[in-house]
Amino acid sequence: MRRLLALLLLWPALALGQGEGIVADLSQRNVSITTNFTGSEILIFGAVTRREALVATDPIDVIITVSGPDAPITVRKMDRVAGIWVNAAELEIDSAPSFYSVMSTAPLAEILSETEDLRHRISKERVIRAVDGGAGASAPEFTEALIRIRTAEDAYQLNESRVAFFDGTLFRAQVALPANLTEGIYETTIYLMRNKAVVARHVTNLEVSKVGLERFLYNLAHEQPLIYGIMSLFIAIAAGWLASAAFRLIRN
Numbered sequence: 001m002r003r004l005l006a007l008l009l010l011w012p013a014l015a016l017g018q019g020e021g022i023v024a025d026l027s028q029r030n031v032s033i034t035t036n037f038t039g040s041e042i043l044i045f046g047a048v049t050r051r052e053a054l055v056a057t058d059p060i061d062v063i064i065t066v067s068g069p070d071a072p073i074t075v076r077k078m079d080r081v082a083g084i085w086v087n088a089a090e091l092e093i094d095s096a097p098s099f100y101s102v103m104s105t106a107p108l109a110e111i112l113s114e115t116e117d118l119r120h121r122i123s124k125e126r127v128i129r130a131v132d133g134g135a136g137a138s139a140p141e142f143t144e145a146l147i148r149i150r151t152a153e154d155a156y157q158l159n160e161s162r163v164a165f166f167d168g169t170l171f172r173a174q175v176a177l178p179a180n181l182t183e184g185i186y187e188t189t190i191y192l193m194r195n196k197a198v199v200a201r202h203v204t205n206l207e208v209s210k211v212g213l214e215r216f217l218y219n220l221a222h223e224q225p226l227i228y229g230i231m232s233l234f235i236a237i238a239a240g241w242l243a244s245a246a247f248r249l250i251r252n
Contacts, residue, residue, distance in 0.1 A: 020050040022202035024190050031177065031208045039179045042066075042206065045172040048192060060199070061104065061111040062163050062171045063191040065122060066206070068099030068155075069184035075142040091142040093130040098182035100127055100150075101157040103173045105165045113196035120198055122191065124156055154178045181208050 024046025031040050044064055073096050079088030102124065104111060112122060121127045124147050130139040150156040155178065163173040185205050192200040 020048065020192065021200045022190050022192055023047055023049055024202050024204060026188065026204055026206060029204075029206060031181070031206065033181060033183065033208065033210045037179055037181075040177045042175050042177065043172065044175065044188060044190070045170075046190060046202070047170050048168065058194050060168060061106055061193040062165060063102065063104045063108070063112065063122060063193060064163055064173050064175075065103075065127075065187075065189045065191075066099070066101040066175050067097045067127065067187045067189070068182055068208075069186075070095045070097050071182075072096075073146070075146050077142070077145070091130060091139065093128060093142065093146065095129040096146060097127060098184075099155050099177070099186065100124055101159070101175050103159045103162045103175065105161065105163045105171070107160045111193045111196060116196060116198050120191065120201075124158065153180065155180070177208075183209055 024044065027043035027045075031042075044066075048060065048062075073093050074090055075093060076090040077088050078085050081088075102108070102122065108117075108123060117123050117126050125143060128143050128146065130143050147156055151158075154176075157176070159173075163171055165171045185207055188204045188206055190202045190204075191198050
């Protein structure tokens with residue numbers, strides 16, 4: 001609420017500046033992953049800043065993207081051979097965000113041109129970087145498969161017409177972050193659109209990190225794998241013994 005109030009107070013002064021731009025912020029800049037983390041909702045809010053002479057120009061729209069850490073990934077295509085499912089082809093995708101959400105004030109086809117999408121890599125299809133591989137591995141086919149899988153997992157989201165835009169100046173939107181988040185920096189980018197072209201952009205970062213027991217176990221598994229393995233084995237043995245003892249007690 002304090003950030004929103006500060007934004008509203010600053011807007012008149014910013015609007016007197018040169019050009020047209022965006023001032024924006026997030027309801028929170030850090031998301032903590034704990035053992036009982038079930039997801040989070042982040043409010044993105046802001047305002048369009050412009051000179052008075054620009055007020056009467058063509059209407060504008062807003063597109064907001066939230067992108068998780070990029071990483072390469074191998075996508076495999078299964079095929080049935082002699083009644084057995086085997087890997088028929090695979091493609092190494094150079095870079096794909098672990099999470100990607102696109103929100104807009106209107107359907108993307110109405111406010112974003114193909115040229116601008118290629119330049120800024122806004123849509124889900126453009127944000128993934130892949131080239132055709134050998135053995136019939138077509139990049140568009142494997143990219144579509146990855147999008148389909150991650151959309152089903154709620155890791156890729158498309159929410160058209162979900163950005164609320166007030167009087168062509170103030171805007172707000174909420175992004176739902178799922179429970180299976182990857183730790184790292186999430187980049188929030190706000191695009192100001194006119195005539196299907198990007199006229200301004202604003203980038204804000206959101207940090208997602210493990211805390212508490214989650215952080216301890218993560219560090220232990222990566223920095224002391226031997227100790228982590230012994231501890232896991234001990235816990236499994238202890239849990240099995242306790243379950244067996246409880247079963248014998250119930251039977252008696």
